[in-house]
Amino acid sequence: xxxxxxxxxxxxxxxxxxxxxxxxxxxxxxxxxxxxxxxxxxxxxxxxxxxxxxxxxxxxxxxxxxxxxxxxxxxxxxxxxxxxxxxxxxxxxxxxxxxxxxxxxxxxxxxxxxxxxxxxxxxxxxxxxxxxxxxxxxxxxxxxxxxxxxxxxxxxxxxxxxxxxxxxxxxxxxxxxxxxxxxxxxxxxxxxxxxxxxxxxxxxxxxxxxxxxxxxxxxxxxxxxxxxxxxxxxxxxxxxxxxxxxxxxxxxxxxxxxxxxxxxxxxxxxxxxxx
Numbered sequence: 001x002x003x004x005x006x007x008x009x010x011x012x013x014x015x016x017x018x019x020x021x022x023x024x025x026x027x028x029x030x031x032x033x034x035x036x037x038x039x040x041x042x043x044x045x046x047x048x049x050x051x052x053x054x055x056x057x058x059x060x061x062x063x064x065x066x067x068x069x070x071x072x073x074x075x076x077x078x079x080x081x082x083x084x085x086x087x088x089x090x091x092x093x094x095x096x097x098x099x100x101x102x103x104x105x106x107x108x109x110x111x112x113x114x115x116x117x118x119x120x121x122x123x124x125x126x127x128x129x130x131x132x133x134x135x136x137x138x139x140x141x142x143x144x145x146x147x148x149x150x151x152x153x154x155x156x157x158x159x160x161x162x163x164x165x166x167x168x169x170x171x172x173x174x175x176x177x178x179x180x181x182x183x184x185x186x187x188x189x190x191x192x193x194x195x196x197x198x199x200x201x202x203x204x205x206x207x208x209x210x211x212x213x214x215x216x217x218x219x220x221x222x223x224x225x226x227x228x229x230x231x232x233x234x235x236x237x238x239x240x241x242x243x244x245x246x247x248x249x250x251x252x253x254x255x256x257x258x259x260x261x262x263x264x265x266x267x268x269x270x271x272x273x274x275x
Contacts, residue, residue, distance in 0.1 A: 006031030012125040014192035025233040037102040106203040128210030130262030169257040193264035247275040
């Protein structure tokens with residue numbers, strides 16, 4: 001999620017729609033007091049934290065959150081690959097947002113920025129073909145599960161089964177009421193419509209298509225008046241699922257669940273089965 005007072009826009013980050021890459025790209029235009037929750041990918045592009053981060057953390061509460069974040073990264077054994085300040089900053093902003101995720105919902109952001117700013121700022125997000133979105137979310141959950149359990153950086157394709165995919169979809173459909181002890185389970189974040197709608201009505205000014213991301217970004221950049229970029233968009237968080245025959249995961253039951261869960265996305269763009 002990004003809130004830019006400098007260029008008067010709000011970017012809502014829907015998981016598995018290129019949001020990390022978009023955030024890192026937009027970061028190069030942010031003002032010193034603009035708000036971004038995810039900084040790790042921008043740091044890879046050598047863009048340092050802005051003044052907003054240091055301002056929010058330069059107090060007793062911020063200090064305590066930095067210590068807490070440090071201890072968490074030590075426990076997770078990720079102190080070298082996960083920024084400590086990013087986690088501490090996210091935690092302090094989360095209290096004000098009413099959401100503990102970088103994928104904050106429109107309803108939370110609207111309350112945070114107040115009515116006038118919400119009305120006047122250009123609000124946008126990206127969605128993707130629900131079938132590929134569903135499969136991508138499944139691969140992400142499975143890859144995190146394997147990483148947490150086996151400490152392997154890449155997904156084992158043998159762990160991907162139609163039955164597991166069906167369970168993943170059912171967890172989303174039941175709004176995560178199917179309990180799991182796996183900390184990597186992010187089924188509650190899907191579908192994306194819960195992020196860009198308020199009371200089931202679209203709350204953003206523009207919805208871009210993941211499939212033509214760079215073209216959409218150029219269009220959005222013109223609308224909000226961004227200057228010429230110093231660097232092009234980089235792609236992060238790609239999983240090695242491109243050589244997988246995705247069609248075999250979609251029997252009629254799984255297709256039905258995708259159509260039911262991603263109903264809003266089908267209404268917006270009338271997506272077709274791509275595999």
